[in-house]
Every structure is written in C-alpha cells, then in structure tokens.
Amino acid sequence: MSPSPPQLPPTLLRFLWAERRAFLPGLGVAILRILTIAPLPVVFQRILDVHLPAKDERGILLLSALTVALLVAHQFCSVAGASLIAKTVARVILDLRGRIFQKVQFLSFGYLDRQQTGRLLSKYSFDTQKVEGVMMPILNSFIPDSLYSLITFFVLVSLNIQLALVVVLMLPVFAIMRSRYFERFRAKNEANRAAQEHLTGAANELFTAIKLVRVYGEEAQAADHLAASNDAVARSRVELVAVSTSFGAFSFAAIKVLSLVVVAGGALLSIHGQVSVGTVIAFVAGV
Numbered sequence: 001m002s003p004s005p006p007q008l009p010p011t012l013l014r015f016l017w018a019e020r021r022a023f024l025p026g027l028g029v030a031i032l033r034i035l036t037i038a039p040l041p042v043v044f045q046r047i048l049d050v051h052l053p054a055k056d057e058r059g060i061l062l063l064s065a066l067t068v069a070l071l072v073a074h075q076f077c078s079v080a081g082a083s084l085i086a087k088t089v090a091r092v093i094l095d096l097r098g099r100i101f102q103k104v105q106f107l108s109f110g111y112l113d114r115q116q117t118g119r120l121l122s123k124y125s126f127d128t129q130k131v132e133g134v135m136m137p138i139l140n141s142f143i144p145d146s147l148y149s150l151i152t153f154f155v156l157v158s159l160n161i162q163l164a165l166v167v168v169l170m171l172p173v174f175a176i177m178r179s180r181y182f183e184r185f186r187a188k189n190e191a192n193r194a195a196q197e198h199l200t201g202a203a204n205e206l207f208t209a210i211k212l213v214r215v216y217g218e219e220a221q222a223a224d225h226l227a228a229s230n231d232a233v234a235r236s237r238v239e240l241v242a243v244s245t246s247f248g249a250f251s252f253a254a255i256k257v258l259s260l261v262v263v264a265g266g267a268l269l270s271i272h273g274q275v276s277v278g279t280v281i282a283f284v285a286g287v
Contacts, residue, residue, distance in 0.1 A: 026084030033077035034148040036070045041282040048278030093132045173254045181247045192236040199229040
C-alpha cells in the first residue's frame with residue numbers, strides 16, 4: 001500500500017480558497033455592478049455621432065433615460081454587493097478567529113511561557129482585522145475593476161482600434177507600479193504590523209503588571225518603554241502613508257497623461273477624418 005501524500009501546511013490563502021463558494025453571491029453582484037456601466041462609452045458615442053447629427057431628440061432622450069437606469073442599477077448593485085461581501089467576510093473572519101483560538105489552546109506551555117500575552121492577543125485581533133481589511137478591497141474592487149478594464153478595452157477596440165492601442169501604453173505604467181511600489185508596500189505593511197504587535201504586547205504586559213510597576217517605582221521606565229513602542233508605530237504608519245500617497249499621485253498623473261494622449265491623438269485623427277468626435281469623447285469616458 002503506497003503511503004499517502006504529505007499534507008500541505010494550512011495557510012491563509014488555502015483557508016480563503018476553501019471559502020470561495022461563500023463569496024460567489026456577493027462577488028457576482030459586484031461584477032453585475034460593473035456590467036451595468038460597461039456600455040456607457042457606446043451610449044455616449046451613439047448620442048454624439050448618430051442622434052445629434054440627425055437632430056433626433058427622441059433618440060437622445062431614450063439613451064439618456066437608459067443611462068440613468070444603468071446608473072441606478074449600478075448604485076443598487078454596489079450597495080447590495082458590498083453588503084453581501086461584508087457579511088461573508090465577517091463570517092469568515094469569525095471562523096478564522098475561532099480556529100486561531102483553538103490552535104492557541106494546543107500550543108505547548110514552553111512556547112506560551114516565551115511569548116508575551118499581548119503578542120498573541122495582537123495576532124488574534126489586529127492581524128485578523130488586517131486580513132479583513134485586505135479581503136474587502138480585493139473582492140469588492142480589485143476583481144470587478146479588473147474585469148471592467150478588460151470589458152472596456154474590448155468596447156474601445158470595437159469603436160476604434162487605433163485609439164484603443166493607446167490603452168496599451170498603460171502596460172509600461174503598470175510594470176513601473178509593480179516594480180517600484182509592490183515590494184515597498186509589502187515591507188512597510190509588515191513593519192507597521194510588527195510595530196503594532198509589539199505595542200500591544202508591551203501595553204498588555206504593562207497594564208497586567210501595573211501594581212508591581214508602582215510598587216518597585218518603575219513608572220518612568222515603563223512609560224519610556226511604552227512611548228518608544230508608540231513612536232515606532234507612529235513612524236511606521238507615517239512611512240506607510242508616504243508610500244501610499246506617492247503611489248496615488250503616480251497613478252493619478254499616469255491616468256491624466258493617458259487621457260491627454262487619447263484627447264490629442266483623437267483630435268489629430270478627427271482632423272484627418274479617421275475618427276468622430278463622439279468616439280473621442282467615448283474614449284475619454286472609458287479611460
């Protein structure tokens with residue numbers, strides 16, 4: 001009888017993957033939210049290129065009403081999808097915390113003696129809270145927005161392939177973002193997490209032994225130790241915000257440059273009669 005394959009160690013990713021079916025309803029509504037606004041560039045293009053030259057007021061009003069209906073559906077799906085995802089994430093986090101607490105009960109006494117109680121408390125509360133903070137943007141924003149980008153690209157290709165190729169200019173920008181910011185984000189997040197964990201451990205130990213601290217007259221030393229931990233948390237937080245702000249500014253500038261290229265390129269093509277004004281505006285709305 002052949003030996004059974006070794007079991008892979010449990011990881012957070014495997015835990016979340018095991019819960020993937022629970023996320024499908026909320027993720028499905030979030031994707032439906034994206035599908036409601038994907039046709040908008042085509043709607044704008046038809047209003048300007050078809051109904052405006054023909055002075056078709058009825059067609060303009062109908063497409064305007066359709067746009068409003070799509071935006072209302074987008075609003076409804078946004079709220080419903082976020083609520084479903086939030087409820088599922090909350091349940092998954094409760095399950096995760098239950099598993100962590102169960103694991104803690106079976107840790108060896110030797111390990112528990114070497115660890116600060118606050119450090120274990122931090123892993124139970126703050127670390128799981130950070131997991132929750134990461135799951136929501138991924139499920140409610142990153143996955144649907146990635147799908148929206150693909151759909152929008154194919155819509156723009158159907159409108160004008162020459163202008164659609166301009167969107168490909170974003171690929172080097174994404175590569176720069178990936179190479180320049182990914183590792184910095186990871187390092188700063190890890191430093192901030194470790195600093196918060198150390199602060200929780202120090203504060204818990206200090207408050208637990210507050211009577212001994214006062215008896216032995218160690219208030220000043222304890223205050224200095226706690227202040228140093230607070231300074232480390234504040235410093236790591238400032239560094240994390242600095243990286244995040246730099247990333248946001250770079251992303252904003254890149255998008256504006258792309259819009260400028262689309263407008264300028266579209267204007268040149270429009271001058272030579274290769275693209276309509278409505279198509280250019282549709283591209284600006286799409287990017």
